[in-house]
Amino acid sequence: MTLPSISQSPVEHGFVQNPYTFYRRARAMGPVVYWEEYGKPCTVSHGLVNSILRDLRWGREVPPENTVPTPPHIQAFMDVEQNSMLELEPPRHTRLRGLVTRAFSTKAIQRLDPFIAELSNSLIDGFSGDRIDLLTAYAEKIPVLTIARMLGVPADMSDQLLDWSHRMVGMYQANRDRAIEDAAADASREFAAYIGTFIDKRRREPDDDLITALIAAEENGQKLSRPELVSTCILLLNAGHEATVHAIGNGVKTLMECGTKPASLVRPEVIDATVEETLRFDPPLHMFDRYAYEDIELAGHMFRRGDRIALLLAAANRDPEAFSDPDVFAPDRDARKQLTFGAGTHFCVGSGLAKLEIKRALETLFKRLPDLRRTEPPIYANRYHFHGLQRLMVTT
Numbered sequence: 001m002t003l004p005s006i007s008q009s010p011v012e013h014g015f016v017q018n019p020y021t022f023y024r025r026a027r028a029m030g031p032v033v034y035w036e037e038y039g040k041p042c043t044v045s046h047g048l049v050n051s052i053l054r055d056l057r058w059g060r061e062v063p064p065e066n067t068v069p070t071p072p073h074i075q076a077f078m079d080v081e082q083n084s085m086l087e088l089e090p091p092r093h094t095r096l097r098g099l100v101t102r103a104f105s106t107k108a109i110q111r112l113d114p115f116i117a118e119l120s121n122s123l124i125d126g127f128s129g130d131r132i133d134l135l136t137a138y139a140e141k142i143p144v145l146t147i148a149r150m151l152g153v154p155a156d157m158s159d160q161l162l163d164w165s166h167r168m169v170g171m172y173q174a175n176r177d178r179a180i181e182d183a184a185a186d187a188s189r190e191f192a193a194y195i196g197t198f199i200d201k202r203r204r205e206p207d208d209d210l211i212t213a214l215i216a217a218e219e220n221g222q223k224l225s226r227p228e229l230v231s232t233c234i235l236l237l238n239a240g241h242e243a244t245v246h247a248i249g250n251g252v253k254t255l256m257e258c259g260t261k262p263a264s265l266v267r268p269e270v271i272d273a274t275v276e277e278t279l280r281f282d283p284p285l286h287m288f289d290r291y292a293y294e295d296i297e298l299a300g301h302m303f304r305r306g307d308r309i310a311l312l313l314a315a316a317n318r319d320p321e322a323f324s325d326p327d328v329f330a331p332d333r334d335a336r337k338q339l340t341f342g343a344g345t346h347f348c349v350g351s352g353l354a355k356l357e358i359k360r361a362l363e364t365l366f367k368r369l370p371d372l373r374r375t376e377p378p379i380y381a382n383r384y385h386f387h388g389l390q391r392l393m394v395t396t
C-alpha cells in the first residue's frame with residue numbers, strides 16, 4: 001500500500017510554535033504517513049512508536065548497505081558518533097550501555113539531590129533586574145552544572161561545554177549546511193582532546209566521580225577503549241543537558257499557562273505527577289529514526305531492509321488511544337506511559353536524573369517565586385530537533 005503523503009516544512013514558524021496541529025492532521029490520515037519534506041515515513045501512533053522502539057528488527061545503527069563514505073570534513077564528528085552507544089545496536093551497544101548504567105546508579109543520582117536543590121536556590125538568589133530570561137539564568141544552568149559535577153568536570157568549564165555541545169548537535173538540524181558541519185567537526189575535535197586530557201588526569205589522580213568510575217568499569221574482563229571512553233563522556237555531557245534545559249523551560253511555560261496556580265502543582269504530594277505530565281504534554285525531543293533490519297509490513301505498507309521510519313514521540317504522547325483528552329494539560333492524570341524518554345534498547349540512561357532536575361527546578365522556582373509573571377509571550381526557537389524556547393522572559 002502507498003502511504004498517505006503529507007507536506008509540512010519543519011522550519012515554518014507556525015509549525016515550530018505548535019507542531020501538535022500538524023500531528024493531529026497527520027493522525028487523521030493514518031497511523032503511518034509519508035512526510036514529504038523529510039522524504040520518509042513517520043508514525044504518530046503511541047502503539048506503533050512504543051512497539052518499534054522495543055522491536056529488535058528495527059534499530060538506530062546504520063545497516064552496512066546504507067553506509068556512505070564519510071566526507072573528510074566531518075570525520076572528527078563521526079569519530080565521536082561511531083563509538084557512541086546511541087548510534088550502536090547489540091552486541092556493542094549492550095557492552096557500552098552495561099558499563100555506563102552500572103556507573104550511573106540510582107544511588108549516584110540520589111547523591112546529587114542536595115546539590116541540585118542548592119544550585120536551584122543559589123541561581124534564584126542571583127536573579128537581578130526586573131526582567132529575567134529564565135532560560136539562560138536558570139533552565140540552562142542547572143543541567144550543565146549537574147552533569148559536569150556528576151562526571152567530575154570543573155564547573156568553570158560549563159560555558160565551554162555548552163558551546164561544544166550546541167555546535168555538535170547542530171548536525172541534527174533540518175537546515176544543516178557546510179558551515180554547521182565545519183563547526184560541529186571543530187567542536188568534536190576540541191571536545192575530544194579536552195576529554196582525553198581529563199581522562200589521563202583521572203587515571204593519575206582518581207576521584208569520586210563518574211569519569212573515574214567509567215575508567216574502572218569492566219564487563220566480562222573488558223573495559224571501555226579510549227575512543228569509547230571519550231565518546232561516552234561526550235554523549236553523557238551533551239545528552240545530559242541539551243534536552244533537560246528545554247524540558248525545564250517548556251515545563252515552566254506549561255505551568256504558567258495552565259490556569260492553576262503553579263505553586264499548588266509543585267507541592268510534595270503532587271510534584272512527581274506534575275513533572276510526568278509536563279514531560280508528556282510538551283517534550284523537548286520529538287523525532288527519532290529507526291532503520292528496518294529486515295522486510296517488515298507495517299500499517300499495510302511494506303518496509304524493506306534499510307528503509308527508515310521517523311518515530312514522533314511528542315505525537316505519540318498526544319494519541320487519544322493512549323491518553324484521554326490528550327491536548328489538555330492534566331497534572332492529576334497518570335502520564336507514566338509517555339514516551340518522552342523513548343523505550344526499549346535505547347531508553348534514556350539519564351531519565352531518573354532528568355526527572356530529578358526538573359522536579360527540583362520547578363519546585364524551587366514556584367515555591368520561592370509564587371508570583372512569577374511572564375513579560376512577553378514565550379517563543380519557541382526555530383529548531384525542530386530541540387523543541388524548546390528561544391527565551392522565557394519573566395518578572396518576579
Ligand code: HEM
Nearest residue numbers: 085086239240243244247288340341342346348349350354
Ligand atoms: C528531559 C531530558 C531528556 C530527554 C527528553 C531525553 C530523551 C532521550 C531519548 C528519547 C532517548 C532515546 C533515543 C532513541 O531511542 O533513539 C535518550 C537516550 C539517551 N539519553 Fe536521554 N534524555 C534526557 C536527559 C538525559 C540525561 C540527563 C542524560 C544523562 C545524564 C541522558 C543520557 C542519555 C543517553 C546516554 C542515551 C542513549 C541510551 C542508549 O543509546 O542506550 N539523557 N534520551
